[in-house]
Amino acid sequence: MKIGNELHNAWTSARKRTRVRRWTRNSFFYFVLVVVMIILLFPFIWMILTSLRTQVENTSAVPVWFFKPTMENYRSVLDQHHFLSYTLHSFIVAALATGIGLVIGLPAAYSISRYKQKRLAFAILSARVTPYITFLVPWFAAFRFLHMVDTYTALVSTFLIVSLPLIIWLMITFFDDVPVDLEEAARIDGAGEAEAFLKIVVPLSTPGIVASAILAFIFSWNQFLFALVLSGPHTQTVPVAVFNFITYGEINYGGLAAAAVLITLPVVLLSLFIQRWIVQGLTMGAVKG
Amino acid sequence: MRSSWIDRNLSWVFPLPAILAVLLLIVGPVIANLAFSVQNRSWGIFPVPSFVGLGNFVSAFEDSRFWSSALNMFYLTIIAVPAEAILGLALALLLNRDFFLKGVVRSLVLLPMIATPVAVALIWSLMMNPELGVLNYFLQSLHLHRSLWATSPALAIPSIALVDIWEWTPFMALIMLAALQSLSQDQMEAAKIDGANALQRLFRIILPLIRPAVVVAVILRTIDALKTFDIIYVITQGGPGTASETLNVYAFKSSFLYLRIGYSASLLVILALVVVGVAAILNIWARGEK
Numbered sequence A: 001m002k003i004g005n006e007l008h009n010a011w012t013s014a015r016k017r018t019r020v021r022r023w024t025r026n027s028f029f030y031f032v033l034v035v036v037m038i039i040l041l042f043p044f045i046w047m048i049l050t051s052l053r054t055q056v057e058n059t060s061a062v063p064v065w066f067f068k069p070t071m072e073n074y075r076s077v078l079d080q081h082h083f084l085s086y087t088l089h090s091f092i093v094a095a096l097a098t099g100i101g102l103v104i105g106l107p108a109a110y111s112i113s114r115y116k117q118k119r120l121a122f123a124i125l126s127a128r129v130t131p132y133i134t135f136l137v138p139w140f141a142a143f144r145f146l147h148m149v150d151t152y153t154a155l156v157s158t159f160l161i162v163s164l165p166l167i168i169w170l171m172i173t174f175f176d177d178v179p180v181d182l183e184e185a186a187r188i189d190g191a192g193e194a195e196a197f198l199k200i201v202v203p204l205s206t207p208g209i210v211a212s213a214i215l216a217f218i219f220s221w222n223q224f225l226f227a228l229v230l231s232g233p234h235t236q237t238v239p240v241a242v243f244n245f246i247t248y249g250e251i252n253y254g255g256l257a258a259a260a261v262l263i264t265l266p267v268v269l270l271s272l273f274i275q276r277w278i279v280q281g282l283t284m285g286a287v288k289g
Numbered sequence B: 001m002r003s004s005w006i007d008r009n010l011s012w013v014f015p016l017p018a019i020l021a022v023l024l025l026i027v028g029p030v031i032a033n034l035a036f037s038v039q040n041r042s043w044g045i046f047p048v049p050s051f052v053g054l055g056n057f058v059s060a061f062e063d064s065r066f067w068s069s070a071l072n073m074f075y076l077t078i079i080a081v082p083a084e085a086i087l088g089l090a091l092a093l094l095l096n097r098d099f100f101l102k103g104v105v106r107s108l109v110l111l112p113m114i115a116t117p118v119a120v121a122l123i124w125s126l127m128m129n130p131e132l133g134v135l136n137y138f139l140q141s142l143h144l145h146r147s148l149w150a151t152s153p154a155l156a157i158p159s160i161a162l163v164d165i166w167e168w169t170p171f172m173a174l175i176m177l178a179a180l181q182s183l184s185q186d187q188m189e190a191a192k193i194d195g196a197n198a199l200q201r202l203f204r205i206i207l208p209l210i211r212p213a214v215v216v217a218v219i220l221r222t223i224d225a226l227k228t229f230d231i232i233y234v235i236t237q238g239g240p241g242t243a244s245e246t247l248n249v250y251a252f253k254s255s256f257l258y259l260r261i262g263y264s265a266s267l268l269v270i271l272a273l274v275v276v277g278v279a280a281i282l283n284i285w286a287r288g289e290k
Helices: A002-051 A072-080 A083-115 A118-129 A132-145 A152-176 A180-188 A193-204 A206-222 A225-230 A238-248 A253-273 A275-282 B016-037 B055-062 B064-095 B102-114 B117-127 B134-141 B156-181 B185-193 B198-226 B230-235 B247-256 B261-289
Strands: none
Touching (some): A002 A253, A002 B064, A002 B102, A002 B117, A002 B156, A072 A083, A072 A253, A083 A118, A083 A152, A083 A193, A083 A206, A083 A238, A118 A152, A118 B016, A118 B261, A132 A225, A132 B247, A152 A206, A152 A225, A152 A275, A152 B016, A180 A193, A193 A206, A206 A275, A238 B230, A253 A275, A253 B102, A253 B117, A275 B102, A275 B156, B016 B261, B055 B261, B064 B102, B064 B156, B064 B198, B102 B156, B117 B156, B117 B230, B156 B198, B156 B230, B185 B198, B230 B247, B247 B261
16 A cells, blocks of 8 residues: 555656656747747848838837837838839739749640650759849840830740749649549540540649649749849839839838838738648749648 | 540640740740850940850950859858758757647748748848848847948858848758658657667758758759849849859849840850759769768
């Protein structure tokens, strides 16, 4: 009886010790995690805080951490700088580069997946290694000659250099996962191969198509280099507009930060839907997340 | 059975639009750029483009600005990529377990690499402002010297590297995390029973197993780091002077500021060869060590 009690006591205290140890280890983990996340997110936090402060607060020698938020910066960006029309330009160009990329890219990716056209796949991948300015210089010469600088055609066709390979490489991995049996079943029912692609494969791959569309849209939205050279007053995109605020405008911290928040917000919202596929997209399918 | 023309020729009809697009958008400009690189050429019709053979390449090798921009390019890559690999591994090991709000944390970790690079560069240049930037305030609070950050010639490249590291460490981390999560628990358990401590487990077991993923991540990041453009052009535009001018930025300026298309094209050919060469060397080295 006595021995049993002692054993029981020893056992409960040992269990308590492991629990305490696990608790310390856990709280240490969460402490490190919180510190890492604060460092990682600080630039975003600072961007938002700066966008909500007045110029006087933003230029004080010691950072103002507590203040009454103002929407003045957002109002001035939206009113004064044609920000909405730049947003519209960005949206049109990104949507067209994504849409055309899908129309051209989906059949190509399907054919590469089914007929193992590896050489074609690697030719497309070469765009990833080449410096983008290599494409930009001849295209600028051509569009200048054709008087087509500052047109949607110029922007969309160069943006395709980024969106098309991205869509094709991501979709190859998605089409590889669609069982060939399903298409064969459809063909036995009398459908041709093209019909089976449209009626069976595309609907089954909707999640993949949505993911590559969103990624292509994000990349086109973020595009800076091509837009910097090929856009003009009629087609200027938001990143170029913001770059011009920095270089030509007076340094209005709040306004710049508000503009940065406004460009980033759509991208962040879209990324929430596809976080599983972002790494796969950025590695051109080399790594599945 | 009914079989239409498209179905019989699907293997080339389906990829045809993409092949034409690739020829027109990618292959065409690459060939045009090669042709430009052996010409003395500006925008427009005058001066009439003339063939100069390898003259542009000879000028490049005699141009001290070419060498300094090439050096800056390597300097940036050599600071940024190893730091991203080490910090990325640390972050991946930290996140490789179940914890409260894991999904939210993973979404937040993605933000630096999907945020618009111009916005990222803008907010960092505000934070690194020598007079009013919050980073100098932090340095001062820690009783350290205030820094000139990207406005000092000596610190311009390290400052750009800092932004690049912040932007791309999560990318490395998520690739490595995917590899970590595919490891079998048996191997880890066996190592634990054999009495290997955490560091031994990391270096002898975990790293060799996730090596292929690390190699892919490092090669992709190296390719992109050599070609860095957006954050440099927004934060310093290659300055002060030419202190943070990389080969990519110098080629851009040669085309669009100095209007020397032929010369710029030769710089781009060299840059492309360097990128392909470095990627190939990394690849061979990674295979050889196995």
